Amino acid sequence: MRIQFIYPESGYNKYNNLTLINGRYYHGIGQLSAFLKQNGHDTGLIHIVNEIDIEKVESDIRKYDPDIICLSSTTHMLSEIILINDLLEKEFSDKTTIIGGIAISIEPELIDRLKGFDYAVIGDGEIALIEIIENLKRSSDKKISDISNVIKRGQKKERINVRCHKEFDELPFGDRDIFDFENTDDYKLFKRLPMMTSRGCRFSCSFCSNSVLRKYYFKDTYLRFRSPKDVCDEIAYCIQKYPEIRSIQFQSDLFFDNKEWLDDFVKEYKRIALPYHCLMRVEQVDKDVVKLLKESGCEQVLMGIESGSESTRKSIGKTPKTKIIFKAFELLKRNGIKTGSFNMMGFLKETTEDIFKGIYLNAILKPDLIQVSIYYPYKNTLLYDQVKDMLYNKHYHTYFERSLMKEKYLVKNFYYFYKNYEYLMRFINEKKDSRLFWLWELLIKNSLVSEKILRRNKPETFRILF
Numbered sequence: 001m002r003i004q005f006i007y008p009e010s011g012y013n014k015y016n017n018l019t020l021i022n023g024r025y026y027h028g029i030g031q032l033s034a035f036l037k038q039n040g041h042d043t044g045l046i047h048i049v050n051e052i053d054i055e056k057v058e059s060d061i062r063k064y065d066p067d068i069i070c071l072s073s074t075t076h077m078l079s080e081i082i083l084i085n086d087l088l089e090k091e092f093s094d095k096t097t098i099i100g101g102i103a104i105s106i107e108p109e110l111i112d113r114l115k116g117f118d119y120a121v122i123g124d125g126e127i128a129l130i131e132i133i134e135n136l137k138r139s140s141d142k143k144i145s146d147i148s149n150v151i152k153r154g155q156k157k158e159r160i161n162v163r164c165h166k167e168f169d170e171l172p173f174g175d176r177d178i179f180d181f182e183n184t185d186d187y188k189l190f191k192r193l194p195m196m197t198s199r200g201c202r203f204s205c206s207f208c209s210n211s212v213l214r215k216y217y218f219k220d221t222y223l224r225f226r227s228p229k230d231v232c233d234e235i236a237y238c239i240q241k242y243p244e245i246r247s248i249q250f251q252s253d254l255f256f257d258n259k260e261w262l263d264d265f266v267k268e269y270k271r272i273a274l275p276y277h278c279l280m281r282v283e284q285v286d287k288d289v290v291k292l293l294k295e296s297g298c299e300q301v302l303m304g305i306e307s308g309s310e311s312t313r314k315s316i317g318k319t320p321k322t323k324i325i326f327k328a329f330e331l332l333k334r335n336g337i338k339t340g341s342f343n344m345m346g347f348l349k350e351t352t353e354d355i356f357k358g359i360y361l362n363a364i365l366k367p368d369l370i371q372v373s374i375y376y377p378y379k380n381t382l383l384y385d386q387v388k389d390m391l392y393n394k395h396y397h398t399y400f401e402r403s404l405m406k407e408k409y410l411v412k413n414f415y416y417f418y419k420n421y422e423y424l425m426r427f428i429n430e431k432k433d434s435r436l437f438w439l440w441e442l443l444i445k446n447s448l449v450s451e452k453i454l455r456r457n458k459p460e461t462f463r464i465l466f
């Protein structure tokens, strides 16, 4: 059969004000396409990188003339998903249409509003997709909704039977050709290879999609790892195919979970010997781990701090103790490994003081990279229940168009501060000469600095905005 994937990455990029050239490789479609090809099917991709041109999507579908149209979704793509849904409903009702990916997985009820799609796939898609195809070949549509992970519009969502793929080493390596990998921004601009070591996460932060999948479907089996050998075999294969790769970007939510795995990885990775970046939780950083990371060529570790306030961090399921964050950043830096912090603002009970604490925390940690996002509630997360009555408009079109904070202009200003945090760094560095700097640092490390003190000490840039 001919399977046409559609990936509207534009939703992501619009949300973050990014303009990409040829976009990024996405493992979800790469994995599905490789598995389909291994099972004798043809695959094609419409990769929408920047503004969506729905007429072009239509003509590309007609050109490929698929049997099945498969859309991959994240919540950030909702406005694009709706445009594509309308197109499929109007022009391609004779085709089998399926939506999968994280947006529909955490919010299966969305399928009831998407009349352009026949089926939704929840969670891992490889086996479900093959079983759908087998059923279509036998023209026994009735059975499709009985397949694990698959739901039909109108079907009761409480009874979804979701199967979780465990044997990753048996899966083929991702199909990078479908993305024309040589021309992706990852390879062409950055000479880096995106790679996954795992799926899922051990934690359940209350704002995060992982908490929904864990809670409803997967429980304790949710975090799954590939073997270090399989990971390194795929990297070696890619390096041979794409010789300009200069670094590896491990994108899994958790790069590793236990030290035995990391130990094996370090041994396997010796044959790769390229610098790499990865994502971890601050609690995972200790002397042994840092030694192993250093030994294997880790260049940068990115970690979610999310808030400068211990109580906010506690309420969302993140490391509450500021000193654990400091310890992690210090250990990595001392060993010559770059750091990066992920931050969020806009939590329900967050105060301006909390946000200041986050800015100052970053100014002292001095990560080599800072990412800030404004909190938006994903349906069915624990935190969603707390804010759902405060949404401006409950219609899903507007999810990402407005901040949910009451003081939204203030948030914008804070957002600006974070983005310009080098001013803060300069300010903090100037204070370093002061004999009182150690006290200042101690207060901030222990979250004891009041907004009043922060405001009094604000540098020039602050004044412009307040």
Ligand code: B12
Residues within 6 Å of the ligand: 009, 012, 013, 016, 018, 024, 025, 026, 027, 028, 029, 031, 032, 069, 070, 071, 072, 073, 074, 075, 076, 098, 099, 100, 101, 102, 103, 105, 106, 121, 123, 124, 125, 126, 129, 196, 199, 200, 208, 209, 210, 251, 252, 253, 372, 373, 378
């Ligand atoms: C890699 C990644 C990125 C990459 C993007 C790569 C790319 N090409 O677009 C980068 C680092 C750039 C990124 C950025 C962001 N990301 Co991101 N990212 C991920 C991550 C870690 C891995 C995705 C992945 O490849 N998974 C591996 C594949 C194999 O799994 P999968 O995607 O689930 O696919 C399977 C199934 O879903 C299903 N499936 C998928 N599509 C389809 C389609 C059909 C038809 C079928 C049948 C099945 C199916 O089958 C697949 C194989 O089993 C996920 C977390 C995660 N663990 O998935 C977050 C995640 C997707 N990101 C998320 C977020 C929030 C972001 C940001 C918005 C963060 C921010 N605030 O800035 C930014 C967007 C910025 C931008 N401009 O791009 C959220 C999205 C939540 C949501 N509800 O939409 C996730 C889920 C993280 C999380 N834990 O909550 N991200």
Ligand code: SF4
Residues within 6 Å of the ligand: 201, 202, 203, 204, 205, 208, 209, 210, 211, 253, 254, 281, 304
């Ligand atoms: S640790 Fe990160 S990926 Fe895991 S649940 Fe929390 S926010 Fe999500």
